Amino acid sequence: MSRTAQSMVVRLPIYFLELDGQRLDQQSRICNWLYNHLLEKSLELKNKYIEMQDPEIARVLYTERGLRNLVPGLKKDHLFLKTVHSSPLKNSALRLSAAIKAHQQSRKKLRKGKKAGWPRFRSWKRSWFSLLFDEPGKGFRLEGQNLTISLGSGLDRKERKVTGVLQSSSPLKGKEIRNFRLVKQLEQFFAVFTVHVILPEQKEIKRLIALDPNHKNLAYGVDTENESVEIAAPSWLKKLDQRIDEIASKRDRCKRQSQKVHLESNKGDTVDKYYWKPSRRWAKLDELLEKLRRKRREQTKTFLYTVSQKLFKRYDLVAIGDYTPDGSGLSTKMRRAMNNQSLIARFKHTLSWVAQKSGKTFCEFDEKGTTRTCHQCAFTWPDGLCPSIRTWTCPSCQTEHIRDENSAQNGLQRVLRDLKLENLVPGSGPVSVMKRWAWCALPRGVQVLPQGQSSDSFTAPRNLNEDMIVFDQNRLSNFA
Numbered sequence: 001m002s003r004t005a006q007s008m009v010v011r012l013p014i015y016f017l018e019l020d021g022q023r024l025d026q027q028s029r030i031c032n033w034l035y036n037h038l039l040e041k042s043l044e045l046k047n048k049y050i051e052m053q054d055p056e057i058a059r060v061l062y063t064e065r066g067l068r069n070l071v072p073g074l075k076k077d078h079l080f081l082k083t084v085h086s087s088p089l090k091n092s093a094l095r096l097s098a099a100i101k102a103h104q105q106s107r108k109k110l111r112k113g114k115k116a117g118w119p120r121f122r123s124w125k126r127s128w129f130s131l132l133f134d135e136p137g138k139g140f141r142l143e144g145q146n147l148t149i150s151l152g153s154g155l156d157r158k159e160r161k162v163t164g165v166l167q168s169s170s171p172l173k174g175k176e177i178r179n180f181r182l183v184k185q186l187e188q189f190f191a192v193f194t195v196h197v198i199l200p201e202q203k204e205i206k207r208l209i210a211l212d213p214n215h216k217n218l219a220y221g222v223d224t225e226n227e228s229v230e231i232a233a234p235s236w237l238k239k240l241d242q243r244i245d246e247i248a249s250k251r252d253r254c255k256r257q258s259q260k261v262h263l264e265s266n267k268g269d270t271v272d273k274y275y276w277k278p279s280r281r282w283a284k285l286d287e288l289l290e291k292l293r294r295k296r297r298e299q300t301k302t303f304l305y306t307v308s309q310k311l312f313k314r315y316d317l318v319a320i321g322d323y324t325p326d327g328s329g330l331s332t333k334m335r336r337a338m339n340n341q342s343l344i345a346r347f348k349h350t351l352s353w354v355a356q357k358s359g360k361t362f363c364e365f366d367e368k369g370t371t372r373t374c375h376q377c378a379f380t381w382p383d384g385l386c387p388s389i390r391t392w393t394c395p396s397c398q399t400e401h402i403r404d405e406n407s408a409q410n411g412l413q414r415v416l417r418d419l420k421l422e423n424l425v426p427g428s429g430p431v432s433v434m435k436r437w438a439w440c441a442l443p444r445g446v447q448v449l450p451q452g453q454s455s456d457s458f459t460a461p462r463n464l465n466e467d468m469i470v471f472d473q474n475r476l477s478n479f480a
């Protein structure tokens with residue numbers, strides 16, 4: 001098997017001295033100006049093209065590098081452009097060309113998804129224009145935790161630089177940096193790197209587990225070592241979701257379009273372009289909402305990585321059912337079901353990624369009928385099993401079943417059969433579960449508890465205050 005490379009994105013908080021931060025703001029502002037300036041020019045060109053059908057105009061307006069090629073000329077007329085490094089400057093133009101192309105393709109129905117309109121003027125105050133350095137090592141240099149960014153050379157042709165400190169550089173260790181983007185959100189700078197990772201060769205499969213994803217827990221698994229594992233769902237997520245809903249509804253009761261703000265032209269006079277400014281309360285709640293959503297994303301990410309790493313530490317193959325629970329049923333439960341659905345989708349994504357990085361295997365199996373079928377004698381309930389039934393006795397062979405365990409058993413048998421791995425279990429019959437475990441992912445790692453022999457014995461450990469389960473973001477660096 002050959003080694004393959006995979007690209008991934010690493011996003012790290014970065015800190016600058018106040019003055020350097022202001023200089024970077026200025027860089028971003030100039031890129032934003034260039035974008036708007038080229039957009040104004042593009043509008044003129046578009047109208048001219050409609051009139052004259054000049055292919056030369058089309059070449060500027062509708063090719064990937066058409067607008068970018070105008071930048072050197074603009075530098076002569078607008079000397080302040082020289083104070084920005086050529087990479088982010090060039091990328092402002094490329095970004096606009098890409099937006100125009102998206103609009104063209106959307107108009108011709110060549111593009112899927114949301115309709116892309118003609119690009120709009122950007123307000124720097126509303127969103128910080130990111131600085132993209134798309135060539136490795138050009139315009140940025142990383143030494144330990146220090147990241148040095150080159151600014152333009154200016155009129156005196158002296159090189160100018162600023163240096164920031166990354167919160168951590170370990171997620172970048174052993175990876176090849178392809179490009180770097182500086183962004184600023186809610187007054188915090190982030191360094192976003194696209195990196196290449198060389199993946200290890202795949203290891204032989206000796207131990208495997210089949211997981212049944214579901215509502216009650218994150219997943220229930222049965223392995224080839226005669227053990228079962230119930231992985232607890234993240235209970236803290238429910239509280240965070242409630243808080244997010246609460247803030248969102250508060251925000252939506254405030255005025256979003258409260259004040260009309262006119263944009264200024266580069267000469268400083270008001271032009272006929274404007275945007276709506278939300279009320280202060282709306283903006284404040286919106287900021288809080290964004291912070292909570294980010295917290296949710298980060299905490300679920302850590303949770304899923306913790307569980308996935310624990311699984312691949314123990315198993316060479318992790319298989320999971322392909323069925324995703326749908327949101328049918330009561331509408332009040334709908335949202336929760338959908339949240340759970342996306343959690344399972346993200347879980348699969350994380351499992352696949354951790355498997356690739358550790359040279360192990362991840363796969364999905366066809367889950368159809370695994371719940372309603374007895375894994376011992378293949379007896380099938382014709383109308384399925386009501387979700388409230390957690391344990392049942394097979395009317396045909398009298399085997400007592402724990403609902404989720406039986407599903408996972410069926411999954412395991414399917415995986416062993418499909419991948420021709422039956423030799424992993426003696427006798428090639430169903431695995432009999434001798435030990436049951438409950439896993440609870442905590443910030444310190446996964447807590448493993450012995451589980452009673454019956455299904456209803458599972459409760460989250462009592463001594464844990466659910467509010468206290470907050471994942472430490474720094475631990476993420478160990479995962480990347």
Ligand SMILES: [Zn+2]
Pocket residue numbers: 374375376377378379394395396397398399
């Ligand atoms: Zn049976």
